[in-house]
Structure formats: C-alpha cells, structure tokens
Amino acid sequence: MSTDRHTWDREERQALAGLEDQIDAMRRRHVGAPPFELLRAARADALPDDLQTAVSEHLAASPMSRTLAEGLGEDAPVLSAEEQERLLARIMKDARKEAAPASVWGWLRPVLVGTGIVAVASLVWIVSKGTDVGEPLAPPDSQVVVALPPAVPPFLLPFEKPDVRLSMSALTWRGSAPSATDDGNQLLADLKPGLDAYRGNDYATANRQLTALVSRYPGTIEILFYQGVSRVFLNDYAGAIAAFDAADAVGDRTFASDVAWYRAVAEQRSGNDAQARAQLNAICNARGSDAGRACTALEQLAKASANPQ
Amino acid sequence: MATFEELYRQHVQAVFRFALSVAGKREVAEDLTSEAFLALHRNLAAIDQSQLPGWLLTVVRNRARDWWRRQMVERRYAEQFAAAPEPEAPPVERWLLDSTDLKQVHRVCLALRYVQGMTRAEISARTGLTEMQVKGHLQYGLTLLRRAHGVQET
Numbered sequence: 002m003s004t005d006r007h008t009w010d011r012e013e014r015q016a017l018a019g020l021e022d023q024i025d026a027m028r029r030r031h032v033g034a035p036p037f038e039l040l041r042a043a044r045a046d047a048l049p050d051d052l053q054t055a056v057s058e059h060l061a062a063s064p065m066s067r068t069l070a071e072g073l074g075e076d077a078p079v080l081s082a083e084e085q086e087r088l089l090a091r092i093m094k095d096a097r098k099e100a101a102p103a104s105v106w107g108w109l110r111p112v113l114v115g116t117g118i119v120a121v122a123s124l125v126w127i128v129s130k131g132t133d134v135g136e137p138l139a140p141p142d143s144q145v146v147v148a149l150p151p152a153v154p155p156f157l158l159p160f161e162k163p164d165v166r167l168s169m170s171a172l173t174w175r176g177s178a179p180s181a182t183d184d185g186n187q188l189l190a191d192l193k194p195g196l197d198a199y200r201g202n203d204y205a206t207a208n209r210q211l212t213a214l215v216s217r218y219p220g221t222i223e224i225l226f227y228q229g230v231s232r233v234f235l236n237d238y239a240g241a242i243a244a245f246d247a248a249d250a251v252g253d254r255t256f257a258s259d260v261a262w263y264r265a266v267a268e269q270r271s272g273n274d275a276q277a278r279a280q281l282n283a284i285c286n287a288r289g290s291d292a293g294r295a296c297t298a299l300e301q302l303a304k305a306s307a308n309p310q
Numbered sequence: 311m312a313t314f315e316e317l318y319r320q321h322v323q324a325v326f327r328f329a330l331s332v333a334g335k336r337e338v339a340e341d342l343t344s345e346a347f348l349a350l351h352r353n354l355a356a357i358d359q360s361q362l363p364g365w366l367l368t369v370v371r372n373r374a375r376d377w378w379r380r381q382m383v384e385r386r387y388a389e390q391f392a393a394a395p396e397p398e399a400p401p402v403e404r405w406l407l408d409s410t411d412l413k414q415v416h417r418v419c420l421a422l423r424y425v426q427g428m429t430r431a432e433i434s435a436r437t438g439l440t441e442m443q444v445k446g447h448l449q450y451g452l453t454l455l456r457r458a459h460g461v462q463e464t
Contacts, residue, residue: 008429012449012452013452016452016453016455016456017452017455019459020402020455020459022400023400023401023402023403024402024424026400026403027399027400027402027403027406027424027425028424028425028427030399030403031425031426033391034391034426035391036426037334037422037426037428037436038333038334038335038436041331041332041334042331042332042333042334042374042378044331045328045331045332045371045374046371047332047370047371047374047375047378048374048375048378049375049378049379049382052378052382055391056391059391064407065403065406065407065421065425068406068407068414068417068418068421069418069421069422069426071414071418072331072414072418073414073415073418073437073439074413074414074415075414076413076414076415076439077327077330077331077438078327078330078336078437078438078439079323079326079327080322080323080326084340085319085322088322088340088343088344088347089315089318089322091344092318092344092347092348092351095344095348096348096351096352099348099352157361
C-alpha cells in the first residue's frame with residue numbers, strides 16, 4: 002500500500018507539479034496513523050475495547066484522521082436493487098435453515114434420548130468408582146459472545162448529542178489564573194482539549210479532561226454539562242446525574258433546560274422513571290423552547306407505563 | 311405491524327451503509343447486514359418496531375466488534391498508533407481539511423491517495439466506490455487543488 006510520487010500517473014504528476022514536497026511532508030506527518038477502516042469503525046464505537054481506546058485517542062488528536070473517519074457522507078455506496086433482492090433471498094434461506102432442525106427433531110429424539118441414557122449411566126459409574134474426571138475444560142481463548150440488543154423498553158427518551166456552545170460568562174471570562182493567555186481567557190484554552198475530544202466523539206477523553214478542570218473552575222457550566230453528557234455516552238448514568246446535579250446548582254439559565262433534559266435521559270436509563278418524569282415536568286411546565294418535546298415525552302412515558310409491551 | 315419483508319426494504323440501505331462504515335469491506339458489510347436481519351427475523355414478535363433501525367444497528371455494531379476481535383488476532387494490529395502529528399501542517403494539508411469547495415467524498419479520496427498512499431484499486435476496495443468513481447473524484451479534487459494553489463491549467 003505504498004504510493005509515492007514515482008507511482009503517480011502523468012495526470013497526477015502534472016496536477017501536483019510544484020507541490021511534491023508538500024505532499025511528501027503531508028504523508029510523513031501521518032505515517033503510523035491507524036488505517037482507514039479502523040478509523041471508521043472507531044467512530045461508530047464498533048471496535049473491541051483496547052483497540053477502541055487506542056484509536057479514539059489518536060482520533061482526538063488528529064484532524065486528518067477525523068476527516069477520514071467521517072467517511073463518504075451522502076456519497077456512500079448503497080446496495081443496488083439486484084443486490085437487495087439477493088441479500089433478502091440469502092436471509093430467508095438462512096432463516097429456513099434455522100427453522101429446519103425442529104422438523105427433524107422427531108427423527109433425532111430416539112437417538113438423543115439413547116445417548117443421554119448412556120451418558121448418565123457413564124457418569125454414575127465414574128462417580129461410584131471415584132474416578133478423577135480431570136480439570137474442567139478451560140474456555141477457548143477466542144470464545145466470543147455476541148450480544149443481541151436487550152429487550153427494547155417501550156419508550157426511551159431520545160438521546161441526541163448536543164452541539165458545543167459556550168455561555169456568555171465563559172466567553173468573557175477574565176480569571177486570574179497564573180498562566181492566563183494573551184487575551185486573558187485561560188478558561189477557553191483549558192476547555193479546548195476536553196471539548197475537542199467531545200466533538201470528536203471521544204467521550205472517555207472528554208470526561209477525563211473535563212473532570213480535571215472541575216476543581217480549578219468550580220461552577221463553570223460548560224465543564225459540568227459536557228462532562229455529564231459524555232458520561233451518558235459512556236453509560237455512566239450515576240456519574241452523569243452527579244454532574245448534572247452540580248450543573249443545576251450553578252443556576253445558569255442558558256443551559257437549564259438542556260441540563261434537565263439530559264438529566265431525565267440519564268435517570269430513565271438508570272431505571273429511575275420517577276426522577277426522569279420530575280425533570281420532564283419541570284421543562285414542560287416552564288414553557289420554554291423545549292417544553293413541547295418534554296410534554297410529549299411525558300405523554301409517551303405515561304402511555305408506555307399503562308401498556309407495557 | 312409491518313411484515314419482515316417490509317421492514318427489510320425500509321431499513322436495509324441504512325443498515326448496509328452502517329455495516330460498510332464499521333467493517334470497511336463490502337462482503338463483510340453484506341454478512342453483517344444479513345446477520346442483523348436474520349436476528350430481526352428470529353426476534354420479530356418480541357421487538358418494538360418503533361426502535362428500528364436502532365436495534366438493527368446495535369446488532370451490526372456487536373457483530374462488528376466480534377469481527378474486529380478476530381482481525382486483531384489474525385493481523386496483530388499494533389495498539390499504539392502515532393500520536394498527533396506536528397502542529398505545522400503544509401498549506402496543501404490545510405486546504406485538504408478546510409476547503410469548502412471539496413465534498414467529503416473528494417476529501418476522503420484525496421487523503422487516502424496522497425496521505426495514506428493507497429492505489430485507486432485499494433481506495434475502491436475500502437470505500438465501496440467503483441474504481442471509475444474514485445478516479446473521477448480524484449480528478450475533480452486535483453483540479454480544485456491546482457486552482458487553489460495557483461498552478462496554471464495545462
């Protein structure tokens with residue numbers, strides 16, 4: 002997979018004439034980056050844990066890799082009509098195969114019952130003789146359990162990633178931190194790594210970076226809110242609720258409705274429907290811009306609890 | 311309540327695109343898509359259909375993790391990747407990342423060709439685009455690159 006300028010065709014050599022050194026420099030800067038397919042899989046959180054962490058850390062630091070990880074957007078290929086039909090036929094064939102063992106069960110039953118009797122008799126004989134049957138078999142190294150999604154609850158509050166925005170107090174922050182930058186806003190400089198990781202969907206790093214800032218900038222709403230949302234993405238609902246509690250205590254009206262909504266999401270996912278409803282009630286009754294979706298969500302929760310599926 | 315076939319037709323493209331993005335190979339993406347719909351077929355009666363296609367995407371993600379785990383064993387991927395590159399990027403790289411004239415598909419094809427050093431055939435295999443499409447996107451990208459950097463058209 003090594004292409005350098007000597008492998009360029011005539012058209013490429015012409016197009017890139019005078020830019021060769023820059024192309025070489027660009028390539029050298031990214032030697033050792035994860036391959037494209039790993040970047041794409043990491044973005045969808047579809048890698049095993051160790052690999053996911055390693056690639057996510059790289060992604061958080063490399064705009065080039067993040068660009069690749071975004072994929073082809075609207076130009077991503079789709080299945081042709083013919084491929085769709087072929088795939089459907091394959092699925093139906095596999096589904097029939099799965100159903101088939103039930104029909105041969107009648108034929109197999111006497112064999113299995115007979116085998117079972119022999120196995121039980123052997124076991125009784127082994128126990129009665131006190132024979133050492135050896136260590137239990139170790140699980141195979143590569144045993145993999147593939148989980149299906151859990152039974153889906155009747156209604157789950159939508160959890161969409163909120164964009165990063167900054168409060169007026171953060172934008173105009175003039176602290177007295179010793180390492181204040183030239184324009185005096187050290188808070189924004191310190192927030193950047195955590196918020197960049199959040200933007201890049203690297204929630205573990207975002208949570209770590211933001212948590213490190215909590216004691217230095219107590220009462221900064223951006224730190225607490227995006228820390229909470231990152232924790233929801235990490236399925237750390239108790240941690241998220243703690244962060245949203247702290248955010249609520251700051252009393253910043255810009256984020257109040259969002260804090261309540263994501264707190265409700267965390268509460269519901271941790272099984273505490275009553276708390277989730279309390280948060281939604283607060284938004285619904287406040288009649289702000291989020292009131293509509295909160296009121297609707299309350300109705301859907303009520304219906305779901307009346308008709309559990 | 312929709313039938314299995316209706317659900318298949320409604321969601322297959324979204325599931326396939328997601329599968330292609332997590333596996334990077336068309337044939338693996340088809341396998342993952344097939345497995346997800348087979349799981350749906352098996353659990354059709356128990357599933358709240360309003361949770362689709364999320365449920366199907368979760369199956370794909372779980373199976374993709376399994377597939378990657380096997381790839382890790384077979385290919386022994388290094389777990390340490392290069393850290394962030396040096397801050398000073400050449401102008402061509404800044405243009406590639408920031409130009410608003412480029413669509414995402416052009417950006418990706420250019421980066422795979424001139425940053426990751428892939429051939430057109432390799433780009434085609436990893437993106438699912440045809441080689442002709444890859445060639446077209448690269449040509450268009452190079453034309454814009456030439457203009458942006460003041461290189462005379464020939």
